[in-house]
Amino acid sequence: MPSIYFACSIRGGRDDAERYAELVAIIKQHANLLTEIFADGKLTAMGSAGKSSDIYTQDLAWVEQSDAVIAEVSSPSLGVGYEIAKAEQWGKPVLALYRNQEGKRLSAMIDGDPNVQVVHYNDVEQAEAAIKLFIKALA
Amino acid sequence: MPSIYFACSIRGGRDDAERYAELVAIIKQHANLLTEIFADGKLTAMGSAGKSSDIYTQDLAWVEQSDAVIAEVSSPSLGVGYEIAKAEQWGKPVLALYRNQEGKRLSAMIDGDPNVQVVHYNDVEQAEAAIKLFIKALA
Numbered sequence: 672m673p674s675i676y677f678a679c680s681i682r683g684g685r686d687d688a689e690r691y692a693e694l695v696a697i698i699k700q701h702a703n704l705l706t707e708i709f710a711d712g713k714l715t716a717m718g719s720a721g722k723s724s725d726i727y728t729q730d731l732a733w734v735e736q737s738d739a740v741i742a743e744v745s746s747p748s749l750g751v752g753y754e755i756a757k758a759e760q761w762g763k764p765v766l767a768l769y770r771n772q773e774g775k776r777l778s779a780m781i782d783g784d785p786n787v788q789v790v791h792y793n794d795v796e797q798a799e800a801a802i803k804l805f806i807k808a809l810a
Numbered sequence: 811m812p813s814i815y816f817a818c819s820i821r822g823g824r825d826d827a828e829r830y831a832e833l834v835a836i837i838k839q840h841a842n843l844l845t846e847i848f849a850d851g852k853l854t855a856m857g858s859a860g861k862s863s864d865i866y867t868q869d870l871a872w873v874e875q876s877d878a879v880i881a882e883v884s885s886p887s888l889g890v891g892y893e894i895a896k897a898e899q900w901g902k903p904v905l906a907l908y909r910n911q912e913g914k915r916l917s918a919m920i921d922g923d924p925n926v927q928v929v930h931y932n933d934v935e936q937a938e939a940a941i942k943l944f945i946k947a948l949a
Contacts, residue, residue: 682918684886723918747819748886748887748888749894749917750891751888751891752890752894753923755895775855777888778820778887778888778892779820779869781888782866783867784866784892785866
């Protein structure tokens with residue numbers, strides 16, 4: 672099974688935490704998930720305890736170790752944008768999942784990136800279909 | 811004068827647009843600013859007109875063309891996180907300016923990045939001092 676780095680907003684805000692947990696449950700059925708802790712419902716926007724430099728080192732090591740990155744990009748997040756660029760730099764396939772929201776638009780730096788597979792979704796079933804196809808193509 | 815790419819939230823949200831304009835005015839006194847349009851008060855979170863792929867290509871060309879990047883990182887933004895990683899990849903010095911906000915924390919991927927100079931500020935005078943020092947060190 673491929674190893675997946677799931678990226679989502681943490682200090683950027685946890686409004687979508689329930690959806691992260693749903694997506695993580697789906698990913699775990701098809702892949703080895705490296706970042707299950709990011710979907711922890713107890714994690715707040717203050718993030719994990721510990722020094723930022725330690726978190727940075729650990730998270731980047733997981734990106735490097737992964738076969739591919741699945742990013743939930745419905746909420747703005749500096750860390751998720753940073754991780755997508757790193758994954759791209761290291762030649763990892765990236766799937767970016769964006770839930771359509773009235774009056775909002777996905778960043779042009781993600782939406783316009785030719786190396787990122789962007790999927791706009793309305794419900795979790797659509798995101799699930801995209802995740803399955805993405806992971807299947809990694810094999 | 812060095813060429814500076816000023817990065818700030820656009821589709822992530824324009825709550826800090828007034829501060830962006832203040833910082834842009836400071837940068838222009840000391841450097842050739844490539845991205846004055848990002849501080850335009852008329853720019854909304856819907857972003858510029860035009861295709862995301864065109865914006866992506868233009869913005870990355872400016873990052874590549876710049877001598878250094880100054881990023882305002884007080885609001886979460888996928889694009890700013892992405893651009894910081896690209897600047898780092900291309901060996902550009904990066905200054906990240908974060909306004910201290912109660913109950914919020916800067917992303918660990920920016921705060922913990924050993925290649926980014928992070929300055930936490932309370933008022934624009936502190937940000938101005940950091941900008942001057944950063945640009946002076948480029949010479």
